[in-house]
Amino acid sequence: MTQLLRARQGEITAEILTVAGQEGIAPEELGQLVARGLVVIPANIRHSNLSPRGIGARLRTKVNANIGTSADYPDIAKELDKLRAALAAGADAVMDLSTGGDLEAVRQRVMAACAVPVGTVPVYQAMVQAQEERGSMVEMTADDLFAVIRRQVEDGVDFITVHCGVTLEAVGRLQKQGRLTDIVSRGGAFLAGWMLFHEQENPLYTQYDRLLEIVREYDVTLSLGDGMRPGCLADATDRAQVQELVILGELVDAAREAGVQVMVEGPGHVPLDQVEANVQLEKSLCRQAPFYVLGPIVTDVAPGYDHLTSAIGGALAAMAGADFLCYVTPAEHLGLPNAADVQEGVVAARIAAHAADVAKGLPGAKEWDRAMAVARKSLDWEEQIRLAIDPQKARQYRESHNPEAKGKACSMCGTYCAMDVVAAYLGKPADRC
Amino acid sequence: MTQLLRARQGEITAEILTVAGQEGIAPEELGQLVARGLVVIPANIRHSNLSPRGIGARLRTKVNANIGTSADYPDIAKELDKLRAALAAGADAVMDLSTGGDLEAVRQRVMAACAVPVGTVPVYQAMVQAQEERGSMVEMTADDLFAVIRRQVEDGVDFITVHCGVTLEAVGRLQKQGRLTDIVSRGGAFLAGWMLFHEQENPLYTQYDRLLEIVREYDVTLSLGDGMRPGCLADATDRAQVQELVILGELVDAAREAGVQVMVEGPGHVPLDQVEANVQLEKSLCRQAPFYVLGPIVTDVAPGYDHLTSAIGGALAAMAGADFLCYVTPAEHLGLPNAADVQEGVVAARIAAHAADVAKGLPGAKEWDRAMAVARKSLDWEEQIRLAIDPQKARQYRESHNPEAKGKACSMCGTYCAMDVVAAYLGKPADRC
Numbered sequence: 010m011t012q013l014l015r016a017r018q019g020e021i022t023a024e025i026l027t028v029a030g031q032e033g034i035a036p037e038e039l040g041q042l043v044a045r046g047l048v049v050i051p052a053n054i055r056h057s058n059l060s061p062r063g064i065g066a067r068l069r070t071k072v073n074a075n076i077g078t079s080a081d082y083p084d085i086a087k088e089l090d091k092l093r094a095a096l097a098a099g100a101d102a103v104m105d106l107s108t109g110g111d112l113e114a115v116r117q118r119v120m121a122a123c124a125v126p127v128g129t130v131p132v133y134q135a136m137v138q139a140q141e142e143r144g145s146m147v148e149m150t151a152d153d154l155f156a157v158i159r160r161q162v163e164d165g166v167d168f169i170t171v172h173c174g175v176t177l178e179a180v181g182r183l184q185k186q187g188r189l190t191d192i193v194s195r196g197g198a199f200l201a202g203w204m205l206f207h208e209q210e211n212p213l214y215t216q217y218d219r220l221l222e223i224v225r226e227y228d229v230t231l232s233l234g235d236g237m238r239p240g241c242l243a244d245a246t247d248r249a250q251v252q253e254l255v256i257l258g259e260l261v262d263a264a265r266e267a268g269v270q271v272m273v274e275g276p277g278h279v280p281l282d283q284v285e286a287n288v289q290l291e292k293s294l295c296r297q298a299p300f301y302v303l304g305p306i307v308t309d310v311a312p313g314y315d316h317l318t319s320a321i322g323g324a325l326a327a328m329a330g331a332d333f334l335c336y337v338t339p340a341e342h343l344g345l346p347n348a349a350d351v352q353e354g355v356v357a358a359r360i361a362a363h364a365a366d367v368a369k370g371l372p373g374a375k376e377w378d379r380a381m382a383v384a385r386k387s388l389d390w391e392e393q394i395r396l397a398i399d400p401q402k403a404r405q406y407r408e409s410h411n412p413e414a415k416g417k418a419c420s421m422c423g424t425y426c427a428m429d430v431v432a433a434y435l436g437k438p439a440d441r442c
Numbered sequence: 443m444t445q446l447l448r449a450r451q452g453e454i455t456a457e458i459l460t461v462a463g464q465e466g467i468a469p470e471e472l473g474q475l476v477a478r479g480l481v482v483i484p485a486n487i488r489h490s491n492l493s494p495r496g497i498g499a500r501l502r503t504k505v506n507a508n509i510g511t512s513a514d515y516p517d518i519a520k521e522l523d524k525l526r527a528a529l530a531a532g533a534d535a536v537m538d539l540s541t542g543g544d545l546e547a548v549r550q551r552v553m554a555a556c557a558v559p560v561g562t563v564p565v566y567q568a569m570v571q572a573q574e575e576r577g578s579m580v581e582m583t584a585d586d587l588f589a590v591i592r593r594q595v596e597d598g599v600d601f602i603t604v605h606c607g608v609t610l611e612a613v614g615r616l617q618k619q620g621r622l623t624d625i626v627s628r629g630g631a632f633l634a635g636w637m638l639f640h641e642q643e644n645p646l647y648t649q650y651d652r653l654l655e656i657v658r659e660y661d662v663t664l665s666l667g668d669g670m671r672p673g674c675l676a677d678a679t680d681r682a683q684v685q686e687l688v689i690l691g692e693l694v695d696a697a698r699e700a701g702v703q704v705m706v707e708g709p710g711h712v713p714l715d716q717v718e719a720n721v722q723l724e725k726s727l728c729r730q731a732p733f734y735v736l737g738p739i740v741t742d743v744a745p746g747y748d749h750l751t752s753a754i755g756g757a758l759a760a761m762a763g764a765d766f767l768c769y770v771t772p773a774e775h776l777g778l779p780n781a782a783d784v785q786e787g788v789v790a791a792r793i794a795a796h797a798a799d800v801a802k803g804l805p806g807a808k809e810w811d812r813a814m815a816v817a818r819k820s821l822d823w824e825e826q827i828r829l830a831i832d833p834q835k836a837r838q839y840r841e842s843h844n845p846e847a848k849g850k851a852c853s854m855c856g857t858y859c860a861m862d863v864v865a866a867y868l869g870k871p872a873d874r875c
Contacts, residue, residue: 081845081853108858146863189815191864198578198860216571238448240860241815242808254461280808281761292847298478307757307797309818312826312834317750317790321757321797328714334821342818342826343836345853355752364740364754367675368715375675375713378742380597382622382674385742385775393745393775402746412514420778423513425541425569427673428630431624433544 010113011228012050014268016043024050028063032371046261047272047297051102051126051167051230058165060124062101064272065299070327070362070370073128073301073335074355076119079345083110086117087347088408092119094348098355098399099331100336104128116164116312126167127231132196147203151212159223170274171220173213173260174253175200183249184239187247190240193277194337197236206352217260222265230270232301233257238277239308245279246287251310258294274300276328279305282314285323286326288329301327301333306341315341323358327365334358348364356399388417388428444661447701449476457483461496466805475499479694482703484535484559484761491749492600493557495534497705498732499576502804503784503795504534506561506734506768507788509552509707512778516543518551520780522770527781531788531832533769537561537603541570549597559600562589564631580636582759583810584645592656592767601663603707604653606646606693607686608633608669616670616682623673626710628741630669652694654700663703665734666690671710674742678712679720691727705732705766710761712738717755721762734766735759748774749783749790760798765792789832796831821850821861 016020021036025043029036042048043206048065063066064071074095076088088107095103107115112134120127135157146161161169172194180201183192192198200211212298213220224231237253239245264271273295277285284305290347291300305326311318319337327334338346338354346354366374377396384392390407397403411420416428445489451672454469459477461483462469469656474522475481481498507528509521528536535558545567546821553560568590579712584863594602605627613634616625625631633644646653657664670686672678690706706728712720717738723731725731737752738759752770760767771779793810799807812830817825821841830836845852851859 079853079858080856109856111697121553124525140857146754146858189812190460190819190861193860195855195858195860195863198863199858202866207856228766241818243815280800281757281797307813308793310796311789311793311831313830313832313839314789314793317753318793318797321754321794324714324754325758340839340843343839343852343854346655347843356744356747360741360744360747360751361754363743364751366712367713367741378675381556381620381742385674396743397746399746406773406776408748410773410780419776420514421773421776422628423542424497424573425512425566425579425628425632427626427628428623429630429683430631430635433635 010330011225011270012043012052013046013265013270016040022314024052024061027061031186032063034067034069039063040083046265046271047299049230051270053162053165053167053227053229053303055163055165055227056120056127056167057165058121058183059126062126064333066297067330068332070365072099072358072362073102073104073333074100074351075104075106075335076351077106080109082345085110085115088115089118090121090348091346091351093120094351095127095355096123097353099359100125102126102128106130107132108133113136116161122166128168128170129161130170130196130234131168132160132172132199133164133404134161137196141202141436146199146245147206148386151202151216155216155219155223158220162224162227162229166229168232170196170232170234171213171225172196172200172234172236173211173217174256175211176256177204177210179237179249179253179256180204182252185247188249192236193240194234194236194238196234200236211240217263221264223271225267225269228270230272231264231273233273235274235276238275238303239279242280243276245276246283250276251290252435254291254294258296261295261298272301275300275302275331277303277306278309279307279322281307281321281325285329288331289402292330299332300330301335302331303335304337306337312342313339315320315339316354319422320357320361324364327370334362344394359398362416386428444658444701444703445476445485446479446698449473457485457494461614465488465496465501467500471566471665472496479698479704480732482663482705482732484561484703486595486598486662488596488598489553489560490598491557491596492559495559497766499730499765501765503798504766505532505788505791505795506535506752506766507784508537508539508768509531510539511541511542511548515778518543518548521548522551522555523781524779524784525555527784528788529558531785533558533788535559535561539563539566541566543592549594553598553749561601561603562594562599563603563667564594564596565605565628565632567594569632577631580639582636584649587645588649588652588656593795595657595662599662601665602657602669603629603665604646605629605667605669605690606644607634607666608644609647609689610637610643612670612682612686612689613637615685621678621680621682625669626673627667627669627671635866650696654697654702658700658702661703663705664697666693666706668707671708672712672734673874674711675713678686678709679716679808682781683709684723684775687724689726691729694728694731705734708735708764709734709738711742712740712755714740714754714758717758718762721759721764725763731764732765735764735769736768737770739770745775746772748772749787752853753790753794756794757797760795762802766805767795771814792831808813819861
C-alpha cells in the first residue's frame with residue numbers, strides 16, 4: 010500500500026505525521042494533499058534509515074543534489090564525500106546518477122549513508138550494463154531495463170526518473186521541428202536512439218503498467234523524466250518539449266489511478282520570461298502534480314556560474330509553483346562536480362528555494378529573514394553567523410575581511426556604519442514591524 | 443550644455459553617436475530617448491579619458507561596481523586593483539565610495555585609470571572631513587557639502603548620488619511607522635541624523651537649485667539616492683521608502699526642467715514577489731527615469747552569497763524594466779570587498795543583466811546564447827571558453843575537473859554524453875531553429 014492509497018483511505022501514516030511536523034501543517038491537511046496527488050512523500054518501504062520529506066503544494070520548496078560516479082571518476086569514496094557535502098549543506102534529497110565503476114556498490118553505500126530520499130535514473134545502469142555485457146548500449150533489451158528497475162527499487166531507492174514520455178510521437182515532433190541542441194538528457198537521448206535503431210516504441214511507455222506494478226510494491230515515487238528538455242535557451246518551450254509534457258500528463262493520470270505517487274520533471278534551459286509559463290503549463294497539463302525542475306538556467310553563456318544562473322531560474326520557478334529544485338553546480342557543462350561544487354550547488358538552490366518560499370508567504374519562511382535583520386540591527390555577529398544559510402562561509406568572510414575581530418561595525422563602513430549613525434543621531438524608532 | 447539639452451535641440455552629440463554604435467540603435471532614436479530623459483549618458487565634460495555608456499530604455503542593462511577605501515583599508519593600491527578587476531570583469535561603471543585615507547587622491551587616481559563612467563557619493567567625503575576637521579560628523583555645514591560636490595564634479599566625476607529625498611517629511615514618516623532596520627544607507631542615515639540634530643531640512647532638498655546649477659555646468663548626471671531603502675525584507679516597500687520615491691519623482695521633474703540628466707536609485711532588500719512592483723512604482727512615480735537598483739537581494743539569510751541573492755533580484759528587476767544594476771559582492775554585510783569579491787560581484791550582476799536582456803528581447807542578446815549552444819552541440823571546448831562570460835573561470839573548471847584534455851566529451855558523462863549518443867544513434871536533425 011502506497012502513501013497515496015493509504016491517504017485516500019483517510020489514514021494518517023507515520024510518514025505523513027513526520028512531514029506534517031517538519032512543515033508545520035496539520036496532518037489531516039497534508040493527508041488530503043497526498044490523497045489528491047498534490048504532494049508526494051518518496052519513501053521506499055525498504056529505505057529503513059529514511060527521514061521522509063514531502064514535496065508539493067503548501068510545503069517548503071525542496072532541493073535535490075545529484076551525485077554519482079562517471080567513467081573518469083569511478084571512486085566510491087569521492088561519492089560518499091559528495092553525499093556528506095550535500096547533506097551538510099542541507100539537501101532534501103540526493104540522486105545517485107553513477108555511470109562509472111561498481112554501480113551497485115555505489116548505490117548501496119549511498120543508500121546506507123543517506124537519511125533523505127534517494128533517487129536514481131535506472132536507465133543509466135541499463136545503458137552501462139548493455140555496453141559492458143552486450144558490447145553496445147543499443148543491445149539493451151526491455152527486460153534488461155525492467156530488471157535494473159526492479160533491482161534498484163529492491164535496494165530501497167525512494168524515487169526513480171523514468172523517461173516514459175520519450176515516445177515515437179515526441180521524437181517524431183522533434184525531428185520534424187529541428188533543434189539547436191537536439192536531446193541533452195542522457196536517458197532521453199539513449200532511449201530515442203534505441204527506439205530509432207530498433208524501430209520500436211519506448212518500453213517504458215508500452216509497458217508502463219509493468220513499471221507501475223513494480224514501483225507500487227515498494228511505494229517508489231515515479232519522477233517522469235523530461236527527455237526532451239531544452240539544452241539551450243533557443244530550444245525552450247518548443248513543440249518537442251511540450252509534446253512530451255502532454256504525454257506525461259496522461260501518464261500522471263494513469264499512475265494516480267494505479268495508486269502510484271508521481272511527480273513530473275521539467276527544464277532545463279529557459280529564458281527568464283518563459284519560466285513562469287513553463288510552471289503553469291506543467292501544473293495545467295499534469296493536474297497539479299509536483300513539479301521538479303532542473304535549474305532552470307536562464308542563460309547559456311555562464312559556464313562556471315551555473316549554480317547562479319539556475320538560482321535565478323529556480324527562484325522564479327519556485328515562486329510560480331515549482332515544488333522541487335534540482336541543483337546545478339558551478340561545474341555544470343564543464344565536468345563532474347566535486348564535493349566543493351556540490352556544497353556550492355546545494356546552497357545556491359536553497360537560497361532560490363527560500364527566496365521563493367518567502368515570496369509565496371509560506372508560514373515560517375520570512376521569520377528567518379526577520380531574525381537575521383534583528384541580528385544585523387544590533388550588530389550581533391555571532392547571531393548573524395549562526396543564522397546564515399552557510400555559517401561556515403559567513404564566518405570565513407567575516408574573519409578574512411576584517412583586520413581584527415572588533416565585535417562591532419564591519420570594515421565596509423567602519424566609523425560610518427549606518428547602524429551606528431542611526432543609533433547615535435537618529436534614535437531608535439519603535440520596532441513595530 | 444548637457445547631453446539632455448543638446449539632444450532636445452536635435453543635436454546628435456559625439457557621446458550619442460558612440461553609445462548608439464555600442465548598442466546597435468539608430469543615433470536619432472537614441473537622441474530622442476536622451477531628449478525625453480529615458481536614457482542618460484553620464485559624461486562629465488572634464489572626464490577626458492571616458493568611453494561613454496548609455497543607461498536606460500531600449501539599451502543593454504548596465505552594471506556598476508562599487509569600490510573604495512574604508513578606515514580599516516585605506517590603501518590606494520588595493521583600490522586600483524579592485525578597479526582593474528571590475529573593468530576586466532566587464533563593469534559598465536564604477537563608483538568610488540571611499541571613506542578612508544586620502545579621499546582626493548583615491549578619486550583622482552580612479553578617474554585617471556577609468557574609461558567607464560565614474561560615480562561618487564559626495565556626502566561621504568563631507569562626513570569624513572567634518573569628522574576630521576570639525577571633530578564630529580554633524581558639524582558639517584551645507585556649504586561644506588556643496589564645496590565637496592563642486593570639488594568632485596570639477597575632478598570629472600560623471601554621476602553623483604545625492605540623497606535629496608531624505609526630507610523631514612520622509613524621516614517623519616519613517617519614525618511614525620517604525621522599522622526593523624531603520625536607515626541602512628550611510629548617506630541617508632547621516633543626513634537624517636544631521637537634520638534631526640540641527641532641526642533643519644536637508645540642504646540637498648532646500649538648495650536643490652544650487653545643486654542643479656553645479657552639476658549642469660559639467661553635465662554631471664544626478665543619481666537620486668534612496669536613503670530610505672529597506673535594509674531587510676521586512677522593511678521593503680514601506681511608507682518611508684515610498685514617501686521618498688514620491689519626492690524623488692518631483693525632483694526628477696525639476697532636474698529635467700533645468701536640463702540636468704537624472705536617474706533614480708532603488709532598493710535594496712526586496713522579497714521576490716515585490717521586485718516587479720518596485721520597478722513599476724519607480725517608472726510611474728518618476729516618469730520613466732532610468733532606474734538604478736542596488737541588488738535587490740531577495741533574502742536576508744545568505745551572507746557570503748549576496749552576489750547570488752542580488753543576481754536573483756537583479757535579473758527580475760531588469761526584466762521588469764530596471765536599467766542599471768549596482769552589483770553586490772559576496773563580502774556584503776560582512777566586510778569591505780577585495781579584488782576577488784569585486785570580480786565575482788561584477789560577473790554575477792552581468793549574468794543577471796544579460797538574462798534580463800534576453801528575456802526583454804534586446805537585439806543581439808540571445809545571439810550570444812545561441813552561439814554558445816552551437817559550440818556545446820559540437821563539443822567545441824575552445825569556442826565555449828571563448829564565449830563564456832568569464833573565460834578564465836570556465837577554463838579553470840574545464841582543466842581542473844577533467845583527468846586530461848580530451849577535446850571531446852567532459853567527465854560528467856564521458857561515454858554516455860547525450861551529444862555523442864544523439865550523433866551516433868539519433869542522427870542530426872536540421873538546425874532550423
